[in-house]
Amino acid sequence: MAEEARPSRTSATATKTPRSRSLSRRRLLAGGGAVAVTSAAAAGGAALLARSGREAEETSTGPPIEPFFGPHQAGIATRPQTHAAFMAVDLRPEVDLEAAVRMMRLVSDDAERLTSARPVLGDQEPELAQVASRLTVTIGFGPGLFTGLGLGNRQCDGLMELPRFDIDRLRPEFSGGDLLAQVCADDPMVVAHAVRQLGKTLATFARPRWVQRGFIQPVDGRTGAGRNLMGQVDGTVNPVPGSPDFDRVVWSDEPGWFAGGTTLVLRRIAMTLDTWDELDRVPREQAVGRRLDSGAPLTGSVEADAPDFAATDRNGVPVIPPFAHIARARPRAGQERFLRRPYNYDEPTAAITSDSGLLFAAYQAHIGRQFLPVQRRLADQDLLNAWTRPTGSAVFAIPPGTQPGGFIGEGLFT
Ligand code: HEM
Numbered sequence: 316m317a318e319e320a321r322p323s324r325t326s327a328t329a330t331k332t333p334r335s336r337s338l339s340r341r342r343l344l345a346g347g348g349a350v351a352v353t354s355a356a357a358a359g360g361a362a363l364l365a366r367s368g369r370e371a372e373e374t375s376t377g378p379p380i381e382p383f384f385g386p387h388q389a390g391i392a393t394r395p396q397t398h399a400a401f402m403a404v405d406l407r408p409e410v411d412l413e414a415a416v417r418m419m420r421l422v423s424d425d426a427e428r429l430t431s432a433r434p435v436l437g438d439q440e441p442e443l444a445q446v447a448s449r450l451t452v453t454i455g456f457g458p459g460l461f462t463g464l465g466l467g468n469r470q471c472d473g474l475m476e477l478p479r480f481d482i483d484r485l486r487p488e489f490s491g492g493d494l495l496a497q498v499c500a501d502d503p504m505v506v507a508h509a510v511r512q513l514g515k516t517l518a519t520f521a522r523p524r525w526v527q528r529g530f531i532q533p534v535d536g537r538t539g540a541g542r543n544l545m546g547q548v549d550g551t552v553n554p555v556p557g558s559p560d561f562d563r564v565v566w567s568d569e570p571g572w573f574a575g576g577t578t579l580v581l582r583r584i585a586m587t588l589d590t591w592d593e594l595d596r597v598p599r600e601q602a603v604g605r606r607l608d609s610g611a612p613l614t615g616s617v618e619a620d621a622p623d624f625a626a627t628d629r630n631g632v633p634v635i636p637p638f639a640h641i642a643r644a645r646p647r648a649g650q651e652r653f654l655r656r657p658y659n660y661d662e663p664t665a666a667i668t669s670d671s672g673l674l675f676a677a678y679q680a681h682i683g684r685q686f687l688p689v690q691r692r693l694a695d696q697d698l699l700n701a702w703t704r705p706t707g708s709a710v711f712a713i714p715p716g717t718q719p720g721g722f723i724g725e726g727l728f729t
Pocket residue numbers: 543545547548549550551552553582584585586603605640641644645646672673675686689690693699703
């Protein structure tokens with residue numbers, strides 16, 4: 316039974332064994348022609364269908380499971396997990412509306428299984444799926460998905476491409492994308508496995524564009540504020556999940572299919588840590604406007620204190636410099652707010668220099684009204700800009716959540 320249950324995406328004999336049942340189910344879902352799932356990819360799925368109920372029981376005492384179904388997709392209001400991968404793909408030209416629906420059914424099915432500690436159909440390492448570690452899979456649609464599928468007139472108001480900023484040094488390998496899978500969990504093995512399985516499903520319909528991986532320190536769940544690689548407490552001023560304020564800032568109330576969705580701006584921002592290291596603590600703290608040890612504003616004593624931007628020292632010099640990061644980033648109008656849920660990255664380099672920075676992820680109902688004015692201001696003047704450089708940028712509409720029997724993005728396609 317154990318052997319029979321083990322799926323094989325590559326087995327050449329798949330169609331001659333009882334596993335062929337899975338083949339037909341997978342084909343049914345994926346459809347024929349150019350976007351048909353290969354027989355190898357399909358093998359073994361049905362056996363897992365039979366198995367999945369038992370596995371759910373087996374893992375019921377395992378680490379916490381984040382619910383997949385609900386009015387909003389998980390992975391946004393979710394307390395940040397310690398590891399993340401953002402994977403973007405571009406739809407193949409032959410993918411039409413019908414194929415896109417099949418793709419979203421499959422991706423939603425994969426996400427539901429993986430997040431509830433069950434392997435996907437055709438999972439060749441099903442043992443890796445037995446731990447959920449608060450896994451969330453969040454799906455987003457880039458502007459290219461709407462135009463590519465002839466749905467330009469159904470694109471949500473909240474989504475827009477960002478203009479080019481003078482500070483940008485964007486690289487194509489970190490930018491754009493028709494479809495995003497944001498995968499977060501407290502265990503990097505779980506993230507890696509989920510990314511691989513989702514990637515295999517998506518490969519039938521799309522070409523890979525980029526994968527960006529990040530990590531944070533475990534956070535205490537109260538403030539959600541951890542530290543970034545510049546050593547700063549990052550995440551202090553943020554809407555609090557579950558509050559009416561959070562709902563207003565993050566979830567769209569646009570009428571139609573996008574109600575309950577949100578948008579994501581993902582900016583890859585390199586930190587030039589080698590020159591940052593040349594500064595002592597005073598200019599470092601002035602660049603942000605907060606203390607490095609406690610995260611308190613320069614005018615306060617604890618992290619939660621409200622900054623006093625009008626305060627001056629005995630020489631009449633502002634305590635928080637007017638071009639400090641928080642002085643520039645704070646909202647000028649009520650709408651200019653969003654949820655920040657960033658991850659750090661630190662890539663290997665050949666030399667003893669760093670390739671580190673932030674995968675800056677901002678979620679808001681409407682990019683143009685909420686995110687853009689703040690980004691414009693920071694691009695214009697921000698002391699931190701001397702040690703940071705945006706190298707990637709992408710925007711996505713994150714559709715609302717789904718219910719059993721449904722799939723992510725259903726309202727857009729039907
Ligand atoms: C590598 C790049 C960045 C670093 C290291 C950074 C770091 C920080 C730090 C340490 C804080 C203060 C603590 C907190 O409230 O979280 C902060 C606040 C903030 N940052 Fe950034 N940040 C970066 C990029 C950005 C970008 C690109 C935006 C938006 C376009 C942004 C928007 C904000 C906002 C809105 C606040 C809160 C301001 C307030 O006090 O109201 N940050 N950031």
